[in-house]
Amino acid sequence: MSFAIAGSLDEALAALAVGARPIAGGTDLVVGARQGKAPLPASLVAIDRLDELAHIESRDRGIRIGAMVTHSQLMIDQMIVSGYTALADAAALVGSPSTRNIGTLGGNVMNASPAMDTGAPLMVLGAVAQLRSARGSRTVELSDLWTGPGQTSAETEELCVAIDLPPRPARSGSAYVRLEYRRAMEIAIVGAAASVTLADDGTILGGAVALSAVAPTIIEVDDAGALMTGHLPDAAAAAVATAASDVARPISDLRASDTYRRHTVGVMAARAVDAAARRAAGEEIGVPVNRAIGVGASR
Amino acid sequence: MTEPITLTVNGLDYPVDVDMGRNLLSVLRTEIGLTGTKEGCDDSECGACMVLLDDQPVNSCSYLALQAEGKSVTTIEGVMPADGLHAIQRSLLEEGGVQCGFCTPGIIMSTRALLDGNPSPSEEEIRIGLSGNLCRCTGYAKILAAVIRTASDN
Structure with missing residues (x-):
């Protein structure tokens, strides 16, 4: 058993190279160990004090979110709230204030839960993960990163150091909506994120939709962009609802049956498209959509 | 294997020996003797174990004690004035x-x-x-x- 607090990224990467596992806020790792889901790794390196990974930066092509940025930061950051609103919607729904204070975006992404809240927003916003190890760095598409429940394609010595997001087009909006039974400490029953860009005539120019908690990983509704393009938001939302239910492969568990999840994920997808389109048109809908419009975000 | 660390709780430094898997809640209650912080669900759900870590609320049941070294921990005992009530x-x-x-x-x-x-x-x-x-x-x-x-x- 060993535990070290990394003072620099190089120190953290050196520890990972010899078998340590990273811990940030510990909100998944420690809770999982205490529940008996998975024992604590024998060797841990704490990365939560790496300030270089705790910033949201504007870059030439979009923004970079350091892996140690917390959900509390994401839900109020002006760049995220104004441009990448679906991600703020999701961050504001995670756990409770105490979870959001120490839970990080990098931790949420690398924990790879199929029910993670930030995953679907990141996917529709076109995010990529930056992985680094003592041997080098690489950029990974999220669809290649998540390989199954709790599984990623990252090597054990690789650390997710940042999430990069491309710039947002003009007249675009995004939203994340989840079905929940309670308003705090909840895990998505199902969830959906949408990103929409509007043409001058109010029809949809393009977009994307992704779903939480209906497959072994976060999944994108591949034909959502094509289904929405050229249509007014109401028609687009209806088409996306059907496509989302069709593509869902949910499980039945204590929280919901597969049939219920397959139906409700379509409802959530339609509401996400609706909210994203209204934001794209300039309507102010507060963060998170679930609270601004109602639980589960019905109008 | 235990590790000797110093935890700063309510402005005072406490030297403690803790196992890697030990949560902050258990060290506060058992090693330091501050029993105002409670164990409820032991699962980050109920908030009975809430302490402030660098002034932010954190569930101490699900936070490793070793990770709190060098941070400022405030418990209920640190909120209550010496005489009277907050x-x-x-x-x-x-x-x-x-x-x-x-x-x-x-x-x-x-x-x-x-x-x-x-x-x-x-x-x-x-x-x-x-x-x-x-x-x-x-x-x-x-x-x-x-x-x-x-x-x-x-």
């Missing part, structure tokens, strides 16, 4: 926001962090600020009234 404690008593009292230390820690960051929260902001704290007695209405009263007394 304003949040007084409001909770006067509004009837305490019944069995088990959740109360956690409620006070979340309220303290909320009001430090936002001295005049809306009712919705109070509900969100306390959303990580469960109370099985009061039905929350009186706790909400107590927080509103504390804020308006400030």
Whole structure:
């Protein structure tokens, strides 16, 4: 058993190279160990004090979110709230204030839960993960990163150091909506994120939709962009609802049956498209959509 | 294998030997003897174990003690003045926001962090600020009234 607090990224990467596992806020790792889901790794390196990974930066092509940025930061950051609103919607729904204070975006992404809240927003916003190890760095598409429940394609010595997001087009909006039974400490029953860009005539120019908690990983509704393009938001939302239910492969568990999840994920997808389109048109809908419009975000 | 560390709790340094898997809650209660912080669900759900870590509320049941080294930990004992009651404690008593009292230390820690960051929260902001704290007695209405009263007394 060993535990070290990394003072620099190089120190953290050196520890990972010899078998340590990273811990940030510990909100998944420690809770999982205490529940008996998975024992604590024998060797841990704490990365939560790496300030270089705790910033949201504007870059030439979009923004970079350091892996140690917390959900509390994401839900109020002006760049995220104004441009990448679906991600703020999701961050504001995670756990409770105490979870959001120490839970990080990098931790949420690398924990790879199929029910993670930030995953679907990141996917529709076109995010990529930056992985680094003592041997080098690489950029990974999220669809290649998540390989199954709790599984990623990252090597054990690789650390997710940042999430990069491309710039947002003009007249675009995004939203994340989840079905929940309670308003705090909840895990998505199902969830959906949408990103929409509007043409001058109010029809949809393009977009994307992704779903939480209906497959072994976060999944994108591949034909959502094509289904929405050229249509007014109401028609687009209806088409996306059907496509989302069709593509869902949910499980039945204590929280919901597969049939219920397959139906409700379509409802959530339609509401996400609706909210994203209204934001794209300039309507102010507060963060998170679930609270601004109602639980589960019905109008 | 234990590791010797120093935890800073309520402004005092405590040298302790802790196992890697030991949570902050257990070290606070068993090694340091500060038993005001409670163990409820032991699963980050109920908030009875809430402490402030560098002034932010954190579930101490699900936080490794080793990770708190060098950070400032505040427990309920650090909120209560040497004589008398903190304003949040007084409001909770006067509004009837305490019944069995088990959740109360956690409620006070979340309220303290909320009001430090936002001295005049809306009712919705109070509900969100306390959303990580469960109370099985009061039905929350009186706790909400107590927080509103504390804020308006400030």
